[in-house]
Amino acid sequence: MVDIVRRYPGQLAKPAFQRRAGMRQFVRRRTTIAFLMCLPLIVIVAGLIIYPALYSIFLATLNKAQTRFLGLGNFSYLLSRDTFWMVIEQSAIFALTAVFFKALIGLVTAHLVNNLPSKGQRKWRGMLLVPWVIPLALSTLGWWWLFDPTHSAFNWLIRGFGGTDVPWLSDPYWARFSVILVNVWYGAPFFLIMYLAALKSVPEQLYEAAQIDGANAWQRFLHITLPMMQNIIAITVLFSLIVTFANFDIVQIMTAGGPRNMTHVFATYAFLLGIRSGDLPLGAAVSLFMFPILAVSAVFILRGVRKRGREIG
Amino acid sequence: MADVALRDVVKRFDEVEAVRNISLNIPDSEFVVLVGPSGCGKSTTLRMIAGLEEVTEGEILIGGNVVNDVPPKDRDIAMVFQNYALYPHMTVFENMSFGLRLRRTPKAEIRARVEQAAKILDITELLDRRPKQLSGGQRQRVAMGRAIVRNPKVFLFDEPLSNLDAKLRVQMRTEIKRVHQKVKTTTVYVTHDQVEAMTLADRVVVMNGGRIEQIGRPHDLYHRPKTHFVAGFIGSPAMNFLPARLQPNGEALMLRLSPELAFPVPPAHAARYRPSVGKDLIFGLRPEHITEPRGEERDPRYEFSMTVDVIEPMGMETMVFFTVHGKEVCARVEPTAAKPPGQPIRLYANLNHMHLIDPATESVL
Numbered sequence: 001m002v003d004i005v006r007r008y009p010g011q012l013a014k015p016a017f018q019r020r021a022g023m024r025q026f027v028r029r030r031t032t033i034a035f036l037m038c039l040p041l042i043v044i045v046a047g048l049i050i051y052p053a054l055y056s057i058f059l060a061t062l063n064k065a066q067t068r069f070l071g072l073g074n075f076s077y078l079l080s081r082d083t084f085w086m087v088i089e090q091s092a093i094f095a096l097t098a099v100f101f102k103a104l105i106g107l108v109t110a111h112l113v114n115n116l117p118s119k120g121q122r123k124w125r126g127m128l129l130v131p132w133v134i135p136l137a138l139s140t141l142g143w144w145w146l147f148d149p150t151h152s153a154f155n156w157l158i159r160g161f162g163g164t165d166v167p168w169l170s171d172p173y174w175a176r177f178s179v180i181l182v183n184v185w186y187g188a189p190f191f192l193i194m195y196l197a198a199l200k201s202v203p204e205q206l207y208e209a210a211q212i213d214g215a216n217a218w219q220r221f222l223h224i225t226l227p228m229m230q231n232i233i234a235i236t237v238l239f240s241l242i243v244t245f246a247n248f249d250i251v252q253i254m255t256a257g258g259p260r261n262m263t264h265v266f267a268t269y270a271f272l273l274g275i276r277s278g279d280l281p282l283g284a285a286v287s288l289f290m291f292p293i294l295a296v297s298a299v300f301i302l303r304g305v306r307k308r309g310r311e312i313g
Numbered sequence: 314m315a316d317v318a319l320r321d322v323v324k325r326f327d328e329v330e331a332v333r334n335i336s337l338n339i340p341d342s343e344f345v346v347l348v349g350p351s352g353c354g355k356s357t358t359l360r361m362i363a364g365l366e367e368v369t370e371g372e373i374l375i376g377g378n379v380v381n382d383v384p385p386k387d388r389d390i391a392m393v394f395q396n397y398a399l400y401p402h403m404t405v406f407e408n409m410s411f412g413l414r415l416r417r418t419p420k421a422e423i424r425a426r427v428e429q430a431a432k433i434l435d436i437t438e439l440l441d442r443r444p445k446q447l448s449g450g451q452r453q454r455v456a457m458g459r460a461i462v463r464n465p466k467v468f469l470f471d472e473p474l475s476n477l478d479a480k481l482r483v484q485m486r487t488e489i490k491r492v493h494q495k496v497k498t499t500t501v502y503v504t505h506d507q508v509e510a511m512t513l514a515d516r517v518v519v520m521n522g523g524r525i526e527q528i529g530r531p532h533d534l535y536h537r538p539k540t541h542f543v544a545g546f547i548g549s550p551a552m553n554f555l556p557a558r559l560q561p562n563g564e565a566l567m568l569r570l571s572p573e574l575a576f577p578v579p580p581a582h583a584a585r586y587r588p589s590v591g592k593d594l595i596f597g598l599r600p601e602h603i604t605e606p607r608g609e610e611r612d613p614r615y616e617f618s619m620t621v622d623v624i625e626p627m628g629m630e631t632m633v634f635f636t637v638h639g640k641e642v643c644a645r646v647e648p649t650a651a652k653p654p655g656q657p658i659r660l661y662a663n664l665n666h667m668h669l670i671d672p673a674t675e676s677v678l
Contacts, residue, residue: 203396205396205398206400208363208365208392208398209392209394209398209399209459210411211364211365211386212364212365212385212386212390212392213412213415214386214415214416215411215415216386223400223411224400227400228401228402230402308402311401312401312402312445
């Protein structure tokens with residue numbers, strides 16, 4: 001459909017009835033209809049994402065009382081604080097470790113489920129998706145009870161085997177381990193379902209051709225499955241990296257950033273400074289630190305995805 | 314290179330018997346084509362030779378060794394698939410060298426072998442491209458290159474030309490034949506296209522319903538089919554079939570096709586057909602044996618007149634369709650002899666090439 005309207009030099013302005021017809025034509029255009037249909041979503045995105053994002057940038061440049069413009073003052077203050085550097089380190093460890101294990105477990109289980117006979121596959125798929133379907137706050141509370149130092153099921157089991165109690169949430173390193181474990185438990189099914197779909201889209205004949213070419217099971221995985229899934233892996237890792245970096249619920253419910261701020265991630269630290277301590281501009285500055293890190297990784301990952309997409313088709 | 318043998322091979326998928334007790338010997342260097350309609354078991358047979366399907370019963374031998382339990386990678390075979398199955402993330406060079414790289418062949422040798430195969434197939438300039446950047450014909454060549462480069466004992470082709478357009482199919486057919494003449498590797502080729510089978514094969518194996526109907530050289534299958542199915546399947550346009558009855562006519566025999574149409578059986582066939590006198594039979598005659606009356610020495614008893622239903626001009630010749638006792642019959646006449654639909658045409662049936670089929674056994678008498 002062509003949406004170009006040309007007016008040539010010397011052409012007179014159209015009379016009213018012609019303008020009305022032109023208006024009707026404009027409203028009937030497919031691009032106009034498409035835009036009008038998307039408008040509610042655009043308004044919601046603008047109201048709930050773009051406006052708060054721009055407002056938080058503005059907020060991050062103000063003092064605590066929001067009365068004075070500080071420029072990059074909040075950012076330089078944060079960078080001078082050891083706690084903030086620990087939050088950066090902890091966020092990176094949390095996100096990278098959790099995403100790595102989610103991807104690995106997702107890949108292995110996707111392979112296992114894919115190799116199940118088709119009759120039993122649906123049942124297993126459903127069961128393995130349960131962690132992802134349960135409301136996160138609810139399941140995290142369940143984990144919190146499991147990690148309880150005195151009444152927890154885990155410590156009861158360890159004691160049963162003759163071991164000593166593990167301070168799951170009170171020791172900084174065990175607490176880090178625990179929040180990562182829960183994040184992996186929650187997020188792995190998403191990888192499973194994405195990888196399972198990707199596995200099913202690899203043509204069976206490629207495996208047969210590789211088999212005839214002399215590839216064993218591991219070589220088929222290395223030379224056929226992995227390259228064919230590369231784009232899905234990249235996109236799921238990127239998506240999960242964004243979501244995990246911005247994770248709030250698990251850490252907040254299980255440790256609230258403690259002990260000794262050792263499990264804080266960007267979101268919980270921003271909440272601590274902005275809401276709990278009442279310094280909204282500083283909290284906004286913390287949350288804005290995530291943006292360049294994720295934007296840079298998104299650019300690189302998506303560039304790779306586009307390149308492979310062009311090559312493989 | 315090696316010979317291939319199938320001994321009483323059966324393949325069942327649950328309750329369905331896809332291949333029923335077939336035996337076949339393919340000597341070293343031979344080009345054998347398995348041909349038949351969809352679902353006849355030809356691809357399953359090929360996949361069993363490749364090791365991609367397990368054999369339910371019987372034995373498959375390659376180079377004299379039973380390979381039933383040998384995985385595909387250890388059978389030293391190469392296969393070209395219908396949709397080529399090229400690895401989309403690899404270049405043509407990487408596709409062709411994949412098998413050699415897995416076998417840890419020295420790099421210099423890999424390069425030499427790939428380049429030699431590329432030269433044979435005229436794809437040297439495509440080695441750095443990816444499959445997506447190739448046309449259907451080029452992909453087909455690369456798939457063949459991947460097979461050639463390994464120098465396997467046996468080539469297996471699974472309907473490799475089905476995805477190509479008609480013109481390219483003819484070109485690639487010649488290409489495959491040329492490559493086989495050069496490398497002389499034992500080849501098993503599966504197709505549903507009988508023209509492909511006839512043009513490529515040293516021997517054709519016609520399959521139907523999981524069984525082998527007939528094995529023979531293309532010329533033998535065409536001129537001496539053993540069953541009703543083979544007679545009808547081989548040849549394009551297909552052989553004409555009409556219900557018939559043999560009647561004694563003194564020392565000779567008469568072949569009655571309809572109340573109005575009857576021909577004397579040529580003396581050379583009379584003795585063979587005499588035991589079938591009085592039985593319901595099927596008469597078969599190829600379109601090229603029903604022509605306009607030609608030559609001076611023709612026997613006028615085989616001339617007859619019919620009304621033309623449809624004509625199909627092919628350029629070199631014209632197909633003329635007419636009806637005998639409710640059955641459609643095709644004749645192949647010179648373009649100048651063809652008459653428009655509705656007009657009578659004088660034709661000549663060369664019964665020296667006739668076939669009679671017993672409908673009870675479906676075998677050619």
